[in-house]
Amino acid sequence: MSRVIPIEPTADFKARARGVLDDPAQRQNFRGAMDYLQSKRRAQFADEDELQSLRDLGQQIRRHSLAHLPRLLEQLETRLSANGVQVHWAQTPAEANAIALAIAQRAQARRIIKGKSMVSEEIHFNRAMEDAGLEALESDMGEYIVQLAGEAPSHIIMPAIHKTKQEIAALFAREVPGASYTEDVDALIDIGRRVLRSKFAQADIGLSGVNVAVAETGTLCLVENEGNGRMCTTVPRVHIAITGIEKVVEKLEHVPPILSLLTRSATGQSVTTYVNMISGPRRPGEKDGPQEVHLILLDNGRTQAYADEQLRATLQCIRCGACMNHCPVYARVGGHAYGTTYPGPIGAIISPHLQGLESTYPLAFASTLCGACTEVCPVKIPITDLLVRLRNEAQARPDSEEATLRGSGSARRLKTSATWSVWAQVYGRLGLYKLASWFMSRGRGLSPSDQGAWTRSRTPLVPAPKRLRDLLKERQS
């Protein structure tokens, strides 16, 4: 019998997850890191009333921004242009990379030094630059480690969270010229500092992300602890910032509450070492700062989320990572298992818009719907509701009204949908239900012992010898 083998992205996710689950060292890394980040966050929000009212405010600010998004993007562009910043728009990763390459070519640049930017990961910026013969070097310590190892970040805030200091010590000894093996963290950081300092001075272009873009003043806000972000946005002669179109807020006064929610939720800090607010390139008479500043605004599927009133809430995200830090699934399988740029609950709800549901729907199912992510989200994104919605989209009949997204219906299987349609028929009609349950309880001896995924770690389901209806009848008589 021949049959069409469906493309099963689920299998990849499960295989990767299994790999981590079978690796005690990695599990310990993630567990330790998640416990650390959770307790740091908890200590920051000792006052429950303050936390809840600040979350309400954060949600209002982000919803307000989204409600006026096209107007605010235009205002941002106008203000930035007036400040001397060149604004570019990209619909796809390829367009964004082409814009960056064109800037680099005009500036005759060869070396790019990068501050932490998840959007640059999203568009595979480094690969695009390297393919064009440019050097793109990460300078955030975690990103630098991950790049040296030839890997991708496993967490959006702490990219090298999956690595132990022993692994990093071995990596540096192997890859960094002149570095000898040491497990002393200060010494390891010093090696990174030494290598990267000279790179900052030599680079032609600094690339950064943006945490918040302010429409009324034309200001790009970046938070960081290391100072590499400031190096990237200050030392090279050209600064390119790249961000998703959703990161804008209307007013400068919206920045303090958003940054407070961001840093306290992310790493449990009331503020980061540096809050870097850029409103333009070097002005006449100034002695440092880039000669050119560019902002690339990226869509990459965000307008698909925006088009739907429920899914639009996905774009409220300020990328703090609290949802993954509190996710029982992420804590066990780690970031790489997801196979997407953004892992964890936020990854599950944003990735379908960036990459299509075809390859990302398994992530919506990789959740217990326990609601921890929704509870900690600083801008109150109803993450569990969105996960359920994406599950429905993934199972929807492709030509039906329920199928509204790129790749809707990808998870639909004939066997599954037939089973559930029979189930719906039976449970929707009393006579049929009575008849079916009578047969089930009488025929319980025929229940299969292999019930697929269920019996892999559980005992088989067997119908009760007597139906509830029969038990009640006995009791009443």
Place this chain on the structure above:
Amino acid sequence: MSARDQILARLRAAPSGSPATVPDVSGWYQRQRRDEDRAQRIERLRQGLLAWRAEVHAVTSGNWTQVLLELIAAKGLRQLLIGHDTPHGEALAASAPASLEIVRYDQAVEEWKHRLFDRVDASLTLARSAIAETGSLVLWPSASEPRLMSLVPAVHIVLLDVDAIHADFHAAISAEGWTSGLPSNALLISGPSKTADIQQTLAYGAHGPRELVVLLRTAEGVEP
């Protein structure tokens, strides 16, 4: 149609959704603020700075240069970067001993990048103000005190007048009228540069200064 127009057209074509509440940010901060007098606010800032591992010294307008020169000698710093034509920089330079090399940021960074990166131990800048809530210093780099002064040297020394301390970030923005004109770069600085990227172990001096020294300056004869 350009990428810009297509993106904006898609956003405009989306349903407008239920009307969003206009956020009342000022109101929220008003409700959170505590009653505190000047001394309490200075103390709150001091505690915040210390929590970020900054070194804090109380000085007066009369003795700050002397206190600072003693600190510089104790730390064994050999070069100090000061701004171009700043009153505080020149005041310090005037009383500096011959053993301390005073470097002025009086040319574009391209002219002396390698010297700045490799041959300057410390820098002195003024803070515009500070934020008690988070223990942060507010710096507005300028032509006379450029951006890299607070980033490249291993020791960053900041002079702050205690009358310029705000309760929180929101108060700083509104009291100083930031919306009517921001510099090309505005900064909040809270402690020395740090990272916890290797196994959540905190290490200082990641890429920026390893030490942040804050001089809290009161006018001579005024109780802090």
